[in-house]
Amino acid sequence: MREILLVAKREMRQVIATKGFWIMLAAVPIALAISGFASNQLAPERTTAYSVVDESGRYAPLLETQMQASFRQATLRELSEYAEKWELQHVDPEAPWANRQAWLNPAEIQRFAEAGGAEAAVALLEPELDEDTPPFEIEDPYYTEVALPDGVAIPAVGEEVGERLRSVLEDDITVDDRRLPYGAILHIPANFGQPGAQARIFTNGRSNASLIRNMREILSASVRQDAFAAQGIAPDTAIALQTMQAPVSVIEPPPGEGRSLVATRSLVPIALVYLLLITAVTTGSMMLQGVVEERSNKLFESVLACIKPDTLMQGKLLGLGAIGLIIVLTWAGTGLVAALYFEGFAAEVLRPSLEALDDPLLILAMIIYFLGGYVVLAMVFLAVGAISESMQDAQSYLTPVIFLIMIPVVIVMQAALKGPDEPVALILSWIPLYTPFAMLARLGSGVATWEIIGTIVLLIAFIWLELKLLGNIFRASLLNDGKPTWKRIFSWMGSKDSAG
Amino acid sequence: MPATAMAFDGVTKQFGDFTAVDNLNFAIPEGCIFGFLGGNGAGKTTSLRMALDILSPTSGRIEVMGKEPSRENAAEIGFLPEERGLYKKMSVLDTIIYFAQLKQMEAAPAKSAAMALLERLELADWAKSPIEKLSKGMAQKVQVATALVNSPKLLMLDEPFSGLDPVNQAMLEDLIAESARNGATVIFSTHVMQHAERLCDRLLMLARGKKAFDGTQDEARAALPSRLALTAKADPSALPGVERTHAGESHDGWTRYEVELQQGIEPDALLEHCTANGVPLRSFDVQVPSLHETFIHFVGADEEIER
Numbered sequence: 001m002r003e004i005l006l007v008a009k010r011e012m013r014q015v016i017a018t019k020g021f022w023i024m025l026a027a028v029p030i031a032l033a034i035s036g037f038a039s040n041q042l043a044p045e046r047t048t049a050y051s052v053v054d055e056s057g058r059y060a061p062l063l064e065t066q067m068q069a070s071f072r073q074a075t076l077r078e079l080s081e082y083a084e085k086w087e088l089q090h091v092d093p094e095a096p097w098a099n100r101q102a103w104l105n106p107a108e109i110q111r112f113a114e115a116g117g118a119e120a121a122v123a124l125l126e127p128e129l130d131e132d133t134p135p136f137e138i139e140d141p142y143y144t145e146v147a148l149p150d151g152v153a154i155p156a157v158g159e160e161v162g163e164r165l166r167s168v169l170e171d172d173i174t175v176d177d178r179r180l181p182y183g184a185i186l187h188i189p190a191n192f193g194q195p196g197a198q199a200r201i202f203t204n205g206r207s208n209a210s211l212i213r214n215m216r217e218i219l220s221a222s223v224r225q226d227a228f229a230a231q232g233i234a235p236d237t238a239i240a241l242q243t244m245q246a247p248v249s250v251i252e253p254p255p256g257e258g259r260s261l262v263a264t265r266s267l268v269p270i271a272l273v274y275l276l277l278i279t280a281v282t283t284g285s286m287m288l289q290g291v292v293e294e295r296s297n298k299l300f301e302s303v304l305a306c307i308k309p310d311t312l313m314q315g316k317l318l319g320l321g322a323i324g325l326i327i328v329l330t331w332a333g334t335g336l337v338a339a340l341y342f343e344g345f346a347a348e349v350l351r352p353s354l355e356a357l358d359d360p361l362l363i364l365a366m367i368i369y370f371l372g373g374y375v376v377l378a379m380v381f382l383a384v385g386a387i388s389e390s391m392q393d394a395q396s397y398l399t400p401v402i403f404l405i406m407i408p409v410v411i412v413m414q415a416a417l418k419g420p421d422e423p424v425a426l427i428l429s430w431i432p433l434y435t436p437f438a439m440l441a442r443l444g445s446g447v448a449t450w451e452i453i454g455t456i457v458l459l460i461a462f463i464w465l466e467l468k469l470l471g472n473i474f475r476a477s478l479l480n481d482g483k484p485t486w487k488r489i490f491s492w493m494g495s496k497d498s499a500g
Numbered sequence: 501m502p503a504t505a506m507a508f509d510g511v512t513k514q515f516g517d518f519t520a521v522d523n524l525n526f527a528i529p530e531g532c533i534f535g536f537l538g539g540n541g542a543g544k545t546t547s548l549r550m551a552l553d554i555l556s557p558t559s560g561r562i563e564v565m566g567k568e569p570s571r572e573n574a575a576e577i578g579f580l581p582e583e584r585g586l587y588k589k590m591s592v593l594d595t596i597i598y599f600a601q602l603k604q605m606e607a608a609p610a611k612s613a614a615m616a617l618l619e620r621l622e623l624a625d626w627a628k629s630p631i632e633k634l635s636k637g638m639a640q641k642v643q644v645a646t647a648l649v650n651s652p653k654l655l656m657l658d659e660p661f662s663g664l665d666p667v668n669q670a671m672l673e674d675l676i677a678e679s680a681r682n683g684a685t686v687i688f689s690t691h692v693m694q695h696a697e698r699l700c701d702r703l704l705m706l707a708r709g710k711k712a713f714d715g716t717q718d719e720a721r722a723a724l725p726s727r728l729a730l731t732a733k734a735d736p737s738a739l740p741g742v743e744r745t746h747a748g749e750s751h752d753g754w755t756r757y758e759v760e761l762q763q764g765i766e767p768d769a770l771l772e773h774c775t776a777n778g779v780p781l782r783s784f785d786v787q788v789p790s791l792h793e794t795f796i797h798f799v800g801a802d803e804e805i806e807r
């Protein structure tokens with residue numbers, strides 16, 4: 001043990017002396033500082049302002065109502081998730097927000113609005129909250145309509161955009177003493193709805209894509225409705241057709257019933273996937289360099305005269321594992337501080353993520369997957385180092401290894417975000433090299449408890465096996481001066497010493 | 501009879517089908533300077549590695565200071581590998597302390613021992629410099645220091661003189677002799693005969709993994725027929741004990757002869773015979789065979805060795 005610690009300490013000192021380590025360490029804090037700073041300075045409000053110049057006079061009010069409706073729908077959705085999470089549905093079981101599916105139903109949204117919207121619901125819930133339950137925060141509306149600023153001229157079709165229009169869009173706009181980003185100006189010609197007539201949205205780069213999509217959808221719906229009318233379909237029927245939903249109901253068994261699921265709405269597991277990938281690959285490369293240096297410098301024999309190859313390997317794993325842990329803890333620590341003590345983008349994303357981590361099994365599983373994944377990958381890098389004669393040699397082995405790690409990880413991330421039961425994600429969950437990535441990614445949408453336990457057992461068994469194999473490769477390859485072939489590498493895996 | 505520092509008993513090491521060390525038997529008494537002599541590929545490095553438990557023998561038994569080879573002995577062993585290398589970014593002092601600690605020393609005594617050695621090796625001013633700033637010769641000396649730092653009872657040096665300039669070679673010879681005077685057993689391998697000739701009490705000559713000779717330098721020489729050169733009036737071929745002669749240049753009736761005696765006959769015996777029987781001699785020079793000659797006698801002339 002003493003020797004393992006000595007080796008670990010030496011490895012750590014070597015890495016800490018490199019610039020790369022400090023750059024890595026500082027990366028996340030700097031990114032957080034920039035994002036916090038940026039959002040503090042540039043985007044204090046979420047609400048985006050827009051203007052409508054409606055020469056037809058028909059669409060502006062419609063747009064306003066629809067915008068409000070979609071905001072109300074989002075609010076209802078968030079409120080019902082909040083009510084479910086904090087078990088507040090019992091306060092009014094009949095209320096729209098007591099039903100997680102209500103936001104999908106226009107009639108329920110309507111009922112929600114008529115009952116006084118979020119404000120009324122919050123007032124109702126307020127007395128029922130115990131001290132651990134945070135109050136529901138009503139968000140500002142996503143979009144607000146403002147009058148077209150003075151002096152802005154809408155250019156005719158095909159004409160250049162005027163200077164004033166451009167500068168207005170680039171600037172923020174003051175509404176009731178608040179500075180709001182100015183997202184878009186929608187121009188609707190008088191003859192809109194007739195063939196050839198075109199509505200135009202003037203915008204700048206930073207404007208919200210979803211604002212434009214909203215505008216488009218609302219206008220399209222309205223145009224469709226007119227088309228129905230022109231075909232002789234009564235306005236009421238047309239509206240009914242529009243709002244008619246395909247009879248698909250979304251069924252989601254509540255957690256804790258039927259199958260037992262561990263799921264979190266937190267972004268933390270997904271963030272861990274990236275952290276794992278980045279730290280494992282970077283510290284893994286440092287590890288690899290260290291081993292190759294020792295190998296090409298013929299250092300091993302002096303060291304191996306004093307300690308066993310297994311001790312050397314374990315010391316390296318421990319030392320570089322500690323480096324990885326220092327990096328991750330620094331990142332996580334600054335993230336936590338940013339989330340808890342500062343406002344801004346970072347806090348807005350991180351805080352709800354941390355609050356969603358409420359299940360001890362979930363937290364434990366995340367830690368095990370992260371550390372397990374780190375060790376599994378670190379050993380792969382160590383093995384590559386042990387069989388490489390030179391850095392070029394290592395590069396040629398490393399490229400396929402990195403692809404072997406990265407490609408399935410990217411695939412599994414895509415798949416897991418689609419749903420927890422995507423076959424690729426399911427299969428990769430049971431391949432130990434990918435288990436940590438697949439399982440962390442799937443935690444967002446729910447994984448059965450038995451699957452967590454099963455994959456962890458398999459992961460640990462695999463780590464044990466990997467330690468043995470790597471120990472053999474280390475022992476056999478370090479003193480062998482010949483170039484390793486795949487055949488020899490496989491024979492090393494099973495060998496007792498360097499007879500290979 | 502002094503205790504045994506190291507003993508090989510029927511040791512064989514095979515790499516696949518290839519036998520690198522073949523049924524090797526020898527014992528090294530404590531406190532002596534012992535040389536492993538052999539050409540390239542003779543099995544010197546492999547033997548040392550087995551004694552260090554870096555490799556394990558295919559068959560046979562090895563004893564190191566009365567114990568099985570294992571890392572537990574590391575505290576009492578100093579080892580200089582054939583292929584040298586150190587951590588480039590580490591300072592000279594840290595490097596020596598690191599190896600001292602790997603050999604079970606505590607940090608504080610390790611540091612004072614390291615500083616003392618650096619003084620001795622004239623490297624004290626470089627203690628804080630990273631290894632990469634050192635010349636090759638200096639780095640070699642640092643590596644010697646990593647082997648010596650724990651004042652080992654058993655010093656194992658694999659080709660210690662290779663890569664050193666003559667000044668540093670002499671310094672290393674002094675260090676080896678000094679360690680032995682202080683009671684350490686020194687084992688070193690070499691393919692350069694003159695170092696062994698100057699230093700070794702005992703020798704092991706290896707020929708392709710097999711033992712060719714094991715004993716003292718005198719014993720090795722005694723195995724060769726004695727040679728001498730004398731200046732006489734008549735050919736000494738007929739004298740008792742003379743195997744063969746070779747006439748050299750003549751001058752005023754005196755001829756110089758190279759004489760090889762029969763196996764086991766000492767030059768003294770011939771000289772005594774000549775004086776007793778009135779054989780006139782003008783000169784009588786005994787030629788002691790060099791270690792190189794004994795090596796060729798035991799191992800053959802094909803090996804890649806140096807005088």
Ligand SMILES: Nc1ncnc2c1ncn2[C@@H]1O[C@H](COP(=O)(O)OP(=O)(O)O)[C@@H](O)[C@H]1O
Binds near residue numbers: 518
């Ligand atoms: N790890 C190994 N695998 C295969 N053959 C080896 C290995 N190590 C040494 N050998 C072979 O064993 C023989 C003895 O090598 P070595 O002990 O290094 O000789 P020396 O040190 O006397 O030059 C050489 O022919 C060498 O090629």
Ligand SMILES: [Mg+2]
Binds near residue numbers: 544
């Ligand atoms: Mg050798």
